[in-house]
Amino acid sequence: MDSEQLPIAEKRLLNAPVETLSWSGLTVTVKEGKTGQPKTLVDNVEGIMQAGECCAVMGPSGCGKTTFLNVLAQRPIKAAHITGQVLVNGAELPINVFRHVTSFAQDHDIFIGALNVRETLHFASRLVGIPRGGEAEARIDTLLESFGLVGLATLRVGTGISHGQKRRLTVAKQLVTGPGILFLDEPTSGLDSVASCHVVSYLKQLAKRTGLIVVCSIHQPSTSTFNLFDKLLLLSAGKPHYFGPISQLVDYYASIGVTVPERANPADFLLELVNTDFSQAQNEAAASERERVAELASRWDSSVFRQQVAAAVTASVKPALGLAPLGAGSKPPFLARLAVLTHRSFIKSYRDGLAYTLRLAMYAALGLLAGTVWLQMDRDQDSIQLLTNALLVSCGFMSFMAVTYVPAFIEDYRQFRLDHRNGLYGPGSFLLSNFIVGIPYLFLFSAAFSVLFYWLGGCRQSAGTFFTWVSWLYLDLLAAEGIVILSVSIIPNFVGALVVTALLNVIAFATAGTLVPPAQLNAFYKYAFYYWNSQGYVFQGMMVTQFAGETYSCGTGCQCRYASLPDQCHIAGETVLDQYGVSTADQGRNVGIVLSIILGYRLAAWALLKMRR
């Protein structure tokens, strides 16, 4: 279709570059958990789609639809051996180009819950470089209307909308980015039959108008929804039973002696025809049922219809020259994506209480608690140990409590993974935007804790030492948040990340050189943890703020527990610092080391996310 004839909202959706999507020999094998035996989940599937076509992938539950879609969409799946080819315009595409022209919506919804419905579409459209204003708004309005979401536009996704509405928003979000090929895993699950029909009908019309190719798995469509699709791929136990136009389905089954009843829902009939889920028993009836379904698969395999599909797939293969229009070049520049992501994270930061607000209250409460426990310490030698303990607990607890950031960051991580696989942005812009938004909040946390603790505890009364103290705690929090981000990157689930974060913090606390002097740490802990332990450097920095240039009275009787100043009943703060091996001269270097540690955690997380496809 000519782009001039399309409504403004659909102009960018015009899919000029993608003409065909074909796949052949797609086979997925995994090792079965208990036996270790290979198990084929998808067995030698082939097919071809032309621009503007919609294909339904159907089959009984567990037949391999999701696995097939993941492999077709070139998304990673666990522990699988994959063979076969997926071609766009007759050629294999580099993964970044493939992601640029395709979009994949999983069978579960992933959103930033703090955004509302309109904002969700708005940010997705900005991430692919559609400028704000007329065209973007027209497109978002059209999608909201087409998916029955107009009345929900200002509701927050996390709290205000139902499962079925989220499903529709998921499909709309994929469309707003203007892919050439759209893979949808069960886009109609949770929708009633009318809503399902609306969604599929809109997809079909859009595909016809713009040339979009849609491949979607669907469980049990009504007759009217089923008939909207152009093509059908029918699977059972991973094997293909039919691929081709819906209009040829009756002819194909007639050719193998099966009559598709005219009045019944064809989807129901086919699912019943190829279902073996309830024929797993070791009796004769079940065995003959399994044989019957296996026979149907082999009839497809040797059919003329299948040979025609194979011939069409072979004919579609073209030299790589045909790829020129599919370059991955039209992505917005790094800084533009960073700005959009920072804006998105900023909105989340003040709307999602879990992200920062609750933590601010928690750090203030911690400051109040610690300040009242260590209330108004004196300047005598008894308070030296008390103050040292207070500093140790302050920097340790501040680090520990960063664990409360895990849930909020996991949500961001899941969104990142989905968006990254859809070619929207990479780990660099994701982690940097997260860091930028955290900067002011983490400063607020350290200030909130310090204001309360510092004055209640009677720490050293000077603006300079107070601000140096706050700065050290700030560095402590930046490093602790880096640990959270690294932990989620290592194990991206709630419990796993919690365990890794807690473990890393405990190790850091124990090997900071404060509880056990560095000379007594064994070589492993010394080299693996002590030298790059931010808690240790922060503790030293905070010790210097309190002890350097300060003196402590030995009290009546002049029984000094540390070496006293000559001819005085006072202990110099430097003597205490010496006891802990803290040098005032090292402070600049220590700041540099902690900054490197902060950077190191983020770089390690970036490398992990980069390695993960």
Ligand SMILES: Nc1ncnc2c1ncn2[C@@H]1O[C@H](COP(=O)(O)OP(=O)(O)OP(=O)(O)O)[C@@H](O)[C@H]1O
């Ligand atoms: N990594 C794996 N290791 C072993 N078996 C797996 C693995 N992944 C999936 N399976 C099995 O492969 C089969 C196909 O799973 P898949 O999720 O693709 O089916 P499905 O047709 O999408 O199912 P449903 O319609 O219920 O969502 C199932 O029997 C599942 O248990």
